[in-house]
Amino acid sequence: MLRIWVLAATWLVATIAIGLSAGLAVGRPWLGLCLALSLHLAWQLTRLYRLDHWLRHRGFMDPPVLRGVWDDVVTQIARIHRRKRHHKQRLATVLRELRESTNAMPDGVVALNAHGEIAWFNRMAAQLLHLQGRRDIGIRISNLVRQPAFARHLEGGDGTAPLTLQVSAQPETWLSLHVLPYGEGRRLLLIRDVTRQTRLETMRKDFVANASHELRSPLTVISGYLEMLATDPTLDAAHAQPLAEMRRQADRMAAIIGDLLVLSRLEAKDEQPEGEPVDVGAMLALLRKDVLARPQHPALVTLAIETQDQLKGDELELNSALANLVDNAAKYTPADGHIGIRWWSDAEGAHCSVTDTGPGIPSSAIPRLTERFYRVDAGRSRATGGSGLGLAIVKHVLQRHGGRLEIASTEGRGSTFTCHFPPERVLAAERRA
Amino acid sequence: METTDLSPHISSRFNDDLEAVRASLLRMGGLVEAQLKKCLATLSEADSVLAAEVVRDDEQVNRMEVEIDEACLRILATRAPAAGDLRLIVAIIKAITDLERVGDEARKIAHISLRLATLERPADRYREVRHLGRLVEDMVHEALDAFARMDAEAALRVPQLDRQVDEEYESIQRQCVTFMMEDPRQVRRMLDITWAARALERVGDHAKNIAEYVIYMVHGQDVRHTRPEEVELRLRGRGGARES
Numbered sequence: 001m002l003r004i005w006v007l008a009a010t011w012l013v014a015t016i017a018i019g020l021s022a023g024l025a026v027g028r029p030w031l032g033l034c035l036a037l038s039l040h041l042a043w044q045l046t047r048l049y050r051l052d053h054w055l056r057h058r059g060f061m062d063p064p065v066l067r068g069v070w071d072d073v074v075t076q077i078a079r080i081h082r083r084k085r086h087h088k089q090r091l092a093t094v095l096r097e098l099r100e101s102t103n104a105m106p107d108g109v110v111a112l113n114a115h116g117e118i119a120w121f122n123r124m125a126a127q128l129l130h131l132q133g134r135r136d137i138g139i140r141i142s143n144l145v146r147q148p149a150f151a152r153h154l155e156g157g158d159g160t161a162p163l164t165l166q167v168s169a170q171p172e173t174w175l176s177l178h179v180l181p182y183g184e185g186r187r188l189l190l191i192r193d194v195t196r197q198t199r200l201e202t203m204r205k206d207f208v209a210n211a212s213h214e215l216r217s218p219l220t221v222i223s224g225y226l227e228m229l230a231t232d233p234t235l236d237a238a239h240a241q242p243l244a245e246m247r248r249q250a251d252r253m254a255a256i257i258g259d260l261l262v263l264s265r266l267e268a269k270d271e272q273p274e275g276e277p278v279d280v281g282a283m284l285a286l287l288r289k290d291v292l293a294r295p296q297h298p299a300l301v302t303l304a305i306e307t308q309d310q311l312k313g314d315e316l317e318l319n320s321a322l323a324n325l326v327d328n329a330a331k332y333t334p335a336d337g338h339i340g341i342r343w344w345s346d347a348e349g350a351h352c353s354v355t356d357t358g359p360g361i362p363s364s365a366i367p368r369l370t371e372r373f374y375r376v377d378a379g380r381s382r383a384t385g386g387s388g389l390g391l392a393i394v395k396h397v398l399q400r401h402g403g404r405l406e407i408a409s410t411e412g413r414g415s416t417f418t419c420h421f422p423p424e425r426v427l428a429a430e431r432r433a
Numbered sequence: 434m435e436t437t438d439l440s441p442h443i444s445s446r447f448n449d450d451l452e453a454v455r456a457s458l459l460r461m462g463g464l465v466e467a468q469l470k471k472c473l474a475t476l477s478e479a480d481s482v483l484a485a486e487v488v489r490d491d492e493q494v495n496r497m498e499v500e501i502d503e504a505c506l507r508i509l510a511t512r513a514p515a516a517g518d519l520r521l522i523v524a525i526i527k528a529i530t531d532l533e534r535v536g537d538e539a540r541k542i543a544h545i546s547l548r549l550a551t552l553e554r555p556a557d558r559y560r561e562v563r564h565l566g567r568l569v570e571d572m573v574h575e576a577l578d579a580f581a582r583m584d585a586e587a588a589l590r591v592p593q594l595d596r597q598v599d600e601e602y603e604s605i606q607r608q609c610v611t612f613m614m615e616d617p618r619q620v621r622r623m624l625d626i627t628w629a630a631r632a633l634e635r636v637g638d639h640a641k642n643i644a645e646y647v648i649y650m651v652h653g654q655d656v657r658h659t660r661p662e663e664v665e666l667r668l669r670g671r672g673g674a675r676e677s
Contacts, residue, residue, distance in 0.1 A: 115452075137580060140456055143581035146463025166470075 004076075008029050008069045015040040015398060041117065107212035108191030114153060114184065116140050128175055128191050132405035141189065145177075154187075164194060174198040209264035212257045219257065223250045252387070259389035262320060263372075266396040277427050278315045280322070280352060281305040284341050287326045291339065298333040298356075306344040311421055313401045324390040325354045327415050331386065332358030337414075349403075349423040357414040369397040394419075401425055447512050451521060453581075457467035458525050458532075461497040462577040464490055465535050468637065469573060470557065472542040473566040474631065476559055487543040494536035498529045510599045520653060521626065528580065531639040538632040538639075545629045550614035552622055561608065563602045563631055568594065569633045574638035579644060585651040591644035592661040598637035605630040 014410040015036050023032020054064050055077070063074045099122075102109060110118055117140050121131055129145060136144065138397030142151050145167070153163045162178035174197075177191040226247045229235060235243075290305050311318065331338045337357040344351055361369065365376045373388040391405075394417075398405050402422045409415035459664050468490045475484045505526050508514060514522055572594045579588035594621075609623040648664070656664040 031603055130578075132582070137582070139581055140452070142463075143456060143459040145576065146466060146577065148460075148464050148467055151460055151463065 002071050004072050007072065012040065012160075012295065094140045094344060108189075110141060110189040110191070112187040112189060116142060116187075118144075125189075125191055128173075128193060143368070150177065152177055153177070162190075162192075164198065205264055205267055208260060209268070212260040212264065216254075216257050219250065219254055224252065226250055227315075256387040256389065258408070259387040259393060262393055263389060263396060264344040266393065266400065267316070276312065276315060277310040277320050278313055280311050280318065281308065281343050282351070283322060284317055284352070285316075286344055289324055290342060291326060291330045294330065296335060297330060298335060298337040298339050300337070301337040302340050303342070304342045304344075306342065307350070309345045309350055310429075311350055311401075312425050312427055314397075317397045318401065320392045321353065321419070322354075324394050325419070327385070328390060328417075329354050329356035329358070329415075332356060333414075334355075334358070345426055345428075347423070348420070350426045351418055352421075353416055353418040355416040357413065359411055360411040361407070361409040361413055362411055366409060369407060369414075371404065447508075447514075447518075448453050450508055450512070451502075451514075451518060454501060454508065454525060454604050455521070457497065457501050457504065458528060459577060459581055460571075461494060461529065461532055462580070464494055464497070465539070466577070466596070467564075468494070468539040471537040471571055472546065473563060473570070474551065475543050476549070476566070477563055479546065481547060481550070484543040490537045491540045492580075492670070494533055498533040498642065502528050505516055507594050511672040520650045522578075522594050524650040527644050531545065531642045535636050535639045538636050541632045542558055542629050545625050545632075549622065549625050549629075557601055558630075559626065561601070563624060564595050565598065565630055565633050568601060569637045569640065572598065572637050573643075576640045576643040576647070579647045581650055583647070585648050588644040588647035588651075589661070589665055589668070592641050592664070595637050595641045596661075598634060602630050602634040602644075 017079065017110070019033040019036020019340060020029055021032075022036070023029035031230075036393055047066050047068070049065060050064050051070060051073065054074070063078050066074060103123040105122060105124060108122065108128045110121040110125045110129070110131075113119045117138050118131070118136055121129075124129060124132070132146065147165050147167075149165055151164060162176045164174055164176050167173055167175055172191065172195065174195045176192045176194040178192075179187045180190065184189055206276070213300070226243065230240075230243050230247060284303060284305065288301050291301050323339075326339075326341065333339055333356040339352075339357075340355040342353045342355075354355050363378055368374050369376075370391045372392045373389065388400055398419055398421075402425055403420050405421060406418040407415065471483045471486045471490070474480060475487065506524050510521055512518075572591055574592050575587060575594070578584070579591070605657050606627060609627050613620050613623045642657075645656050648654060648668070652668060654667065656667070659667075
């Protein structure tokens with residue numbers, strides 16, 4: 001096909017030629033030219049008018065037959081339009097499929113823009129958070145999900161840990177909300193219904209707490225009678241040995257139950273304890289004395305207090321955590337061994353480490369060490385009379401104080417347990433003064 | 434007019450200010466909702482820790498009331514808003530007062546619950562009061578949702594719920610009176626239960642007020658002291674007139 005403008009120019013030249021020659025024939029060339037051009041222009045204008053009318057009113061349906069160059073223009077326009085419509089349809093299909101697939105997702109998804117306003121959400125999110133169709137697009141999510149905990153989570157939103165909360169509209173439903181940052185300031189909110197898990201978890205916690213509590217009273221009775229029997233002078237000497245063993249086991253059982261109760265109490269309180277300043281240095285000094293007061297203790301117990309900083313936290317909990325670490329070290333270190341306790345602080349926060357020269361822990365066991373009742377080898381903890389819950393308690397206490405436990409160990413040479421506390425928990429000595 | 438975006442303003446700062454103050458109102462609302470939930474839990478679980486939290490939250494609610502009040506006054510003074518914006522500010526100023534009162538009522542209920550906790554708890558753990566509490570909680574939630582969405586339709590449903598609350602309150606009262614006559618030793622407890630129910634009924638009234646401010650904000654119609662049916666008729670009539 002020739003270019004449209006070439007065609008149009010040819011038509012124009014032809015018109016001029018016809019007009020001129022017709023004019024020359026009657027002896028009035030200019031009049032002929034004028035007439036021919038006027039006719040040409042009038043014809044073109046009517047075409048233009050019809051094209052304009054078609055573009056405006058017919059919505060690209062049934063293109064008009066305009067003849068000449070105008071037909072080419074119409075074909076071009078129609079083709080461009082067809083191509084565009086095709087693209088649009090393809091995009092719409094992709095979009096629809098995307099929407100349908102996100103609607104099929106079992107989790108709720110809400111996309112938030114930089115202002116925390118709802119940009120888009122899927123069907124599950126609407127169901128879980130009671131969002132209403134298009135109406136809620138553009139509303140700040142915190143205006144609709146008004147729980148104070150959620151607002152704090154959204155603001156502090158580095159999107160690390162999901163938040164579990166109850167939605168007011170359905171009091172029996174527990175949702176887990178997870179904020180994930182993406183793009184520039186945008187965030188994605190993932191919502192999952194965790195009612196079942198939460199209920200099971202509550203049942204488990206309640207069961208452990210209740211069972212330990214119920215076991216304690218009968219055990220107290222048994223221990224009481226055992227103690228009475230052990231001091232009874234009329235009793236046959238042959239029974240002394242088994243009685244002593246029974247008492248030992250009863251004590252151990254009491255220790256396990258006590259630790260279970262401590263753990264379930266730690267789990268029940270999910271908020272971090274508010275900061276009462278605790279003098280960790282003094283606490284460690286006392287713990288060291290306790291170790292030295294034992295009938296059998298390692299020869300060398302050193303204490304290095306390198307900072308006067310205090311820690312904001314719950315004194316009882318911190319004490320039980322540190323006591324567990326020191327106690328473990330004392331149990332596993334032979335009489336000629338060495339225990340080193342250190343308390344220091346730096347830019348990353350405060351730290352407390354307990355190093356021993358005990359048998360060490362195989363590296364494969366380290367990740368599982370804080371599990372309840374986990375034993376490195378079956379004989380070890382029973383021989384030393386531990387409850388198997390000590391390190392679980394340490395882990396929980398540290399979590400509640402925003403800290404973490406680091407374990408390093410070489411088999412045959414000893415282990416180091418380090419507690420790291422974040423800087424916001426540290427109360428510097430100079431600020432205290 | 435029912436759209437949530439607060440009409441384009443020449444100054445986007447103004448828009449931000451309005452959005453911010455509305456967000457703080459709803460944030461305060463969230464706190465009050467949580468307070469209400471906690472005080473009802475105090476009633477059924479006799480948990481003194483929760484009761485202490487309700488009291489602590491109330492201090493924050495009071496602080497927020499003052500803050501939002503100041504922010505609204507600042508907008509009034511510096512921006513001189515008109516029409517819809519003015520109604521929004523007025524509605525917020527009124528709503529915070531009601532929310533603050535709801536907080537006070539929650540505190541009252543927490544106190545009563547603690548007193549009731551020292552007595553032996555009945556087997557049903559105050560089922561009627563808890564039911565009333567659930568209704569009232571729903572009302573507050575719906576009213577605040579309507580505020581967030583500028584949804585006058587939803588706001589219309591709140592006064593209807595209030596009737597149910599009133600009936601429930603009446604029946605608790607009657608029941609308490611019957612118990613008191615049967616057993617004078619129960620008078621103290623029954624009085625406390627009546628007080629708790631009364632506080633909840635008041636919370637329902639405050640929720641109704643907030644819903645009315647939403648209608649005022651959206652339609653510019655003052656619907657206070659009007660029966661719900663009449664309100665609906667009036668608003669429907671307006672809507673019809675606008676369509677024709």
